Amino acid sequence: MSAQPPSKSAASSALPPFDPRDPLGLDDLLTDEDRAVRDTVRRWAADRVLPQIADWYERGELPGIRELARELGSLGALGMSLTGYGCAGAGAVQYGLACLELEAADSGIRSLVSVQGSLAMYAIWRFGSEEQKQQWLPRMAAGEIIGCFGLTEPDHGSDPAAMRTYAKRDGGDWVLSGRKMWITNGSVAGVAVVWAQTDDGIRGFVVPTDSPGFSAPEITHKWSLRASVTSELVMDEVRLPADAVLPEVTGLRGPLGCLSHARYGIVWGSMGAARASFEAALDYAKTREQFGKPIGGFQLTQAKLADMAVELHKGILLAHHLGQRMDAGRLRPEQISFGKLNNVREAIEICRTARTILGANGISLEYPVMRHATNLESVLTYEGTVEMHQLVLGKALTGLDAFR
Template sequence: MDDLLTPEELGIRAAVRRWAADRVLPGVAEWYERGELPVVRELARELGSLGALGMTLEGYGCAGAGAVQYGLTCLELEAADSGIRSLVSVQGSLAMYAIHRHGSSEQRERWLPVMAAGEAIGCFGLTEPDHGSDPGSMRTRARREGSDWVLTGRKTWITNAPIADVAVVWARTEEGIRGFVVPTDTPGLSAPEIRHKWSLRASVTGELVLDGVRLPADAVLPGARGLGAPLGCLGHARYGIVWGAPGAARSCLETALEYSRTREQFGRPIGGFQLTQAKLADMAVELHKALLLALHLGRRMEAGSLTPEQISFGKLNNVREALEICRTSRTVLGANGISLEYPVMRHATNLESVLTYEGTSEMHQLVVGKALTGLDAFRG
């Protein structure tokens, strides 16, 4: 694939890979085992210095990078850990993207420069306890009270929520679904952390509990009306996953390859056995198909011709195949595959979450199915 990339794209990929090797890989196994990311704010500021936050956005201190440059960044971050890529995706492709695309000039000026620098962390409040795949049925409400808005409801599985400085919260109003920019120190808002996760453990996840949160009139995102607004943000984040998931798969395949050359059984390296080579060959084929698909979608995004159905196509294929590569790599490592000495099981458990968030595989199958047939199977 390198022959298809520009010198600038190769340079960004190399820079992010070096940063991840220096700043994430030495500590990520311990963070994962402890179920916390103690250096999250430090990492956020460093990612800001790299230009990785709100990377494709223009102005306000954002890098204004191309879609493929952003994709390669996601690839390298997820090769280190899905939780780090999630931090970047939620910050840039969800919270910052929503403010940049739908916000007022005042909202952009207040939040985007500090978020691009990693000095302020954002989160995106859409998913609710009873409404994941069907966000249009959300129960969180925003009602007018004089010139103010009052928000009541609950969001869950929100990456960055417990540490966020600002939340983009989606709520039902008399005018339909609207988005709100909510500083997290607003009275009535709490963000308890979700513990006891067995996936994305090196990532901070929580709830947003809104108990009569009073906001001024200018807290609403003026350009966001209807469910299409948050779904458009999700499409941007899903694109990053199309690139990120193969990064996790690449890490696992590289580990399996190295292990197969050095692990001996029956008097020779296991990489010399036909069954092991068949596994390695199949994994390599699926990984490189996924990378080429990601690159193709990236070029389409840069040309302004990428459709939501094509993003669903990419997320469905690449996450599903990446997870299978991780599982197969684990079999090459045998019992050692479950040890945190190696990254394989960590990547595999992380991808179980990636398989679900930003649209489950089943939802993306239905998106592609509707595109193929013209028939909507989402509702019976």
């Protein structure tokens, strides 16, 4: 005789309660170790960033960045998905969860970690010599040395193949000259990974920032990523030894591979900014009263909240899927473009909708919404603009190159 299905009342009592902050139950996808990583980073951000971030943002500075870097190093958050050399060797999903929690505090904090680990450290780890790895990576993983990554130039952003920065041989040395623009961590970095044209093609160079001829003036008067150090890099005939070049790569494959690693973190991080804005709007809607009741009781507000929740948790589910593919060694660059294009675009829309729920309060730094919205305007552009990721996907879908 076949077993009888459970009664409707028994089935209902077995269901977990609905969680407005995790409506799809995505927490079930995480391992205990995943949750431990997430919770550790969340507690650090709540303790060290959230109480002060509005003030830092308003002042347009990130004070104590070196101390913050050392604390992040002690958490294992710097180069956390890399193995060896003092790096944590965490999985891609765990690294993504860390990015989400950091950007839920502020995009500038996630950018600090992303540029350090996914760009500067990853370039040395993936393409450097053993001597370069031993010299730089342990101290960078500990946060003792901050790194930056010089690819974008004043006149060449989406087309890095046209860069003008040039390195020429002079006897046994290299002489590096040129300018890079919009470089996170630049003026506080102890080492810069700089990409330059050479007679042999585009090469990467590991440049100590105390080298004669190297300077990094800070870029100010920003209306986005204000709690982040952004700089120009100026190389005026910087003389480097022969072993400063990254030996394992020539051509754009090097910097673009680093960018793919960084873009993956943005897929997760952007959902952190979206989550913080959604939760601020949800809490506000339940307490702000108009026309005699909380505004969360009106249909239009509920429609906004429902749409925000759908896009937020679809984005987190997409990020988790891409993380699993990365852990399995099956994540393609086009799939990272898919995630970056969707999640940042949707995160901005969530922030803008949250702002409408908060009304005039939405523009106040008493709430995180406008800060996240303005930060995401930069995130939308860096590591590949919307248009570039659309063209990456367009080429993958059609087999036709529309970049030129």
